[in-house]
Amino acid sequence: MHLPKFDYLEPETIRETCQLLKTYQGESMIIAGGSDLIVAMKQRLKTPKYLIGLKKVASLQGIAEENGELIIGPLTTLQDLVDSATVQEKMPLLVQAAREVGSPLIRSIATIGGNLCLDNRCRYYNQSEFWRKANQQCIKAGGRKCLITNKTDRCNATFSSDLAPALIAMEAKVTLNTPESERIISLADFYTADSTKPNQASGGGMFLSKIRIPLPTQSLRGIYHKHRKRQSIDFPIVGLAGTMEFAGGVCQKAQLVLTGVGSGPIIANTAVNKLLGQRLTSELINDCALAAATGIRPYKTDLTTPSYKRKIVQLLVAETIKVLGGISE
Amino acid sequence: MKKIINTVINGKEYELALEQNRTLLEVLREELGFTETKKGCDQGECGACTVLLDGKPVSSCLVLGVNIEGKKVMTIEALATDGRLHPLQEAFINQGAIQCGFCTPGMLLVANALLNNNPHPTQVEIKEAIAGNICRCTGYVKIIEAIETVAQETKTC
Numbered sequence: 001m002h003l004p005k006f007d008y009l010e011p012e013t014i015r016e017t018c019q020l021l022k023t024y025q026g027e028s029m030i031i032a033g034g035s036d037l038i039v040a041m042k043q044r045l046k047t048p049k050y051l052i053g054l055k056k057v058a059s060l061q062g063i064a065e066e067n068g069e070l071i072i073g074p075l076t077t078l079q080d081l082v083d084s085a086t087v088q089e090k091m092p093l094l095v096q097a098a099r100e101v102g103s104p105l106i107r108s109i110a111t112i113g114g115n116l117c118l119d120n121r122c123r124y125y126n127q128s129e130f131w132r133k134a135n136q137q138c139i140k141a142g143g144r145k146c147l148i149t150n151k152t153d154r155c156n157a158t159f160s161s162d163l164a165p166a167l168i169a170m171e172a173k174v175t176l177n178t179p180e181s182e183r184i185i186s187l188a189d190f191y192t193a194d195s196t197k198p199n200q201a202s203g204g205g206m207f208l209s210k211i212r213i214p215l216p217t218q219s220l221r222g223i224y225h226k227h228r229k230r231q232s233i234d235f236p237i238v239g240l241a242g243t244m245e246f247a248g249g250v251c252q253k254a255q256l257v258l259t260g261v262g263s264g265p266i267i268a269n270t271a272v273n274k275l276l277g278q279r280l281t282s283e284l285i286n287d288c289a290l291a292a293a294t295g296i297r298p299y300k301t302d303l304t305t306p307s308y309k310r311k312i313v314q315l316l317v318a319e320t321i322k323v324l325g326g327i328s329e
Numbered sequence: 330m331k332k333i334i335n336t337v338i339n340g341k342e343y344e345l346a347l348e349q350n351r352t353l354l355e356v357l358r359e360e361l362g363f364t365e366t367k368k369g370c371d372q373g374e375c376g377a378c379t380v381l382l383d384g385k386p387v388s389s390c391l392v393l394g395v396n397i398e399g400k401k402v403m404t405i406e407a408l409a410t411d412g413r414l415h416p417l418q419e420a421f422i423n424q425g426a427i428q429c430g431f432c433t434p435g436m437l438l439v440a441n442a443l444l445n446n447n448p449h450p451t452q453v454e455i456k457e458a459i460a461g462n463i464c465r466c467t468g469y470v471k472i473i474e475a476i477e478t479v480a481q482e483t484k485t486c
Binding site for chain 2: 001002003004005006007008031034035038039042051053055079102103104105106108109231232233
């Protein structure tokens with residue numbers, strides 16, 4: 001499979017990048033590491049006329065500590081995150097999530113920005129052009145119907161980033177740029193829950209230039225669980241990032257964020273609210289796990305069924321709360 | 330339109346005029362004749378096309394050729410030096426870690442990168458390092474044993 005033809009543009013500043021995105025809006029795409037986009041281009045899912053490479057924009061690289069935040073450039077590779085002594089020390093949850101992405105070969109190329117901007121996936125969409133031509137096109141590929149639900153209302157492709165739930169659980173923010181403006185929003189608000197344009201940068205009008213994560217307190221504990229078909233490489237069937245903080249055995253702070261079960265990252269709000277201000281009991285843990293499982297509406301976008309995904313969510317939520325609460329079986 | 334890039338492949342400097350939509354794998358195999366770098370799935374899942382980019386193993390089918398500007402590429406052709414096989418290659422032969430041989434270039438380069446960074450890896454670390462390289466013949470046991478052998482030999486030296 002050869003790549004389609006494109007013009008490769010190499011801006012040297014963020015402003016220049018934004019300007020190119022504006023000039024060629026609808027015809028251009030950003031390439032970060034390329035581990036997902038290059039496959040999508042080979043499959044003719046994406047055929048941008050202009051590909052904007054970021055390797056020459058120096059400010060998009062690196063990890064720095066600044067004013068109580070860890071600032072990470074979106075072009076930082078996942079392997080660099082895993083190897084960073086700073087990230088290992090301050091944010092083991094992020095290292096854990098980064099280690100779960102793809103294989104070591106992918107992690108040497110793939111970037112944190114690319115993972116946050118990962119396109120939603122579906123078994124009817126992420127296929128070769130040949131495969132897709134044998135079927136009718138789904139909504140995401142320009143057709144009328146979602147081939148999972150057989151309805152025309154919306155695309156149901158699944159959000160599959162491993163880093164987004166971990167970063168949302170750590171209350172990360174992102175800097176978004178246009179040629180005219182720069183604004184900082186929470187990472188949770190970056191996502192649209194629209195599977196055809198899963199984040200605010202999907203349309204090409206905006207550009208994610210920084211990831212900012214508040215340094216966690218000593219007592220905040222975090223963990224990422226990923227359930228997948230093959231341990232070595234797959235996207236999540238279900239991923240769950242959890243953070244919790246206790247004082248005197250009472251839960252002061254909690255966050256549970258799911259991936260692989262909806263059109264965007266899903267915060268298990270009902271379960272989180274049940275936990276806040278409470279001491280952990282097996283009854284409470286089971287109650288939270290059930291609430292998280294019944295609060296999602298997954299579709300069969302991979303080879304697993306919605307009921308299987310709900311069951312896995314239930315198990316992972318219970319396991320996460322137990323681990324973070326220091327409860328052993 | 331072609332782009333001119335400068336790069337170092339297997340220790341030799343190259344100035345290349347590349348079509349912008351060529352992957353590193355295509356550049357290596359079709360333009361430079363490094364055909365021991367294998368084309369497998371072409372989607373970054375199998376590891377057959379592994380090369381070392383600035384010392385790190387990557388799937389060359391997922392790297393744009395124009396992005397190797399200023400970088401150092403090592404393919405399997407450079408592992409044996411002065412007509413002598415690398416200890417990893419010897420170990421793969423001696424342990425029977427090769428059957429059809431299609432995954433072998435990728436396995437060797439991944440193992441080489443691992444041992445360069447961590448000369449005495451545990452079995453878990455070896456398994457993690459080769460997790461992106463699929464072998465459909467050997468069942469991995471012999472490959473892991475071969476890498477362990479080299480790690481052991483350097484330990485006793």
